[in-house]
Amino acid sequence: MNIIIGTKNPAKIKAVQAAFQLYEAEFHALDIPSGVQDQPFSDEETIKGAINRAYGALAAGKGEIGIGLEGGVQETAYGLFLCNWGALVVEGKPPIIAGGARIPLPDEVAKRLIAGEELGPVMEIFAKKEDIRKKEGAVGVFTNGQVSRADMFTHVMKLLVGQYEYQK
Ligand SMILES: O=P(O)(O)OP(=O)(O)OP(=O)(O)OC[C@H]1O[C@@H](n2cnc3c(O)ncnc32)[C@H](O)[C@@H]1O
Numbered sequence: 659m660n661i662i663i664g665t666k667n668p669a670k671i672k673a674v675q676a677a678f679q680l681y682e683a684e685f686h687a688l689d690i691p692s693g694v695q696d697q698p699f700s701d702e703e704t705i706k707g708a709i710n711r712a713y714g715a716l717a718a719g720k721g722e723i724g725i726g727l728e729g730g731v732q733e734t735a736y737g738l739f740l741c742n743w744g745a746l747v748v749e750g751k752p753p754i755i756a757g758g759a760r761i762p763l764p765d766e767v768a769k770r771l772i773a774g775e776e777l778g779p780v781m782e783i784f785a786k787k788e789d790i791r792k793k794e795g796a797v798g799v800f801t802n803g804q805v806s807r808a809d810m811f812t813h814v815m816k817l818l819v820g821q822y823e824y825q826k
C-alpha cells in the first residue's frame with residue numbers, strides 16, 4: 659500500500675509511520691499546500707487545511723491513502739489554544755477526520771499570533787531554539803517535553819487509522 663503524506667515536516671512523517679507500523683506500506687512525503695492561511699486561526703480553518711492537504715497528496719502521488727496534518731490555533735474564552743487536525747482520504751469516499759490534544763498558549767505568544775505572526779517563528783524566538791516545529795513543537799515546549807509534536811500527531815494518526823479500519 660502506498661501512503662502519500664502531504665508534508666515534509668519530520669515530526670508529522672514520524673507520526674504517520676508510527677500509526678501504520680503494522681501495515682506493509684510505502685510512504686511518500688510531498689510538500690502540498692494547505693489552501694488556508696499559513697497560520698490557521700480556527701478549528702474549521704485547520705480542518706480545511708488538513709483535508710486539502712490529504713486530497714492534494716492523493717492527487718499528486720500514486721497511492722491508496724492521502725494524509726493531511728495541520729496545526730492551527732483556536733480562540734476561546736480561556737485564551738488562545740493550540741489545535742491540530744488530521745485527515746485521511748481514500749479515493750471516492752468522504753474524508754476521515756480527527757483532532758489532537760489542545761493546550762492554551764502563554765499570553766506573550768498568543769498576543770504575537772493575534773498580531774499576525776506565525777507560531778513557528780514565534781516559538782523559535784520564545785524558546786531561543788531553531789526548528790521547533792520539526793522537533794518537539796510548541797506542545798513539547800509548553801508541556802516540558804511530556805508530549806512532543808510527533809507524539810501528539812501520532813495520537814491523531816491512530817484516531818484516523820482506527821476509524822479507517824472500523825469503516826472498512
Ligand atoms: O511543513 P508543514 O507541514 O506546513 O509544517 P508546519 O510546521 O508549517 O505545520 P503547520 O503548517 O501544520 O502549522 C501551521 C503553523 O503553525 C506553526 N506550528 C504549528 N504547530 C507548531 C508547533 O507545535 N510548534 C511550532 N510551530 C508550530 C507552524 O510553523 C505554522 O506556522
Ligand SMILES: [Mg+2]
Binds near residue numbers: 696
Ligand atoms: Mg505550514
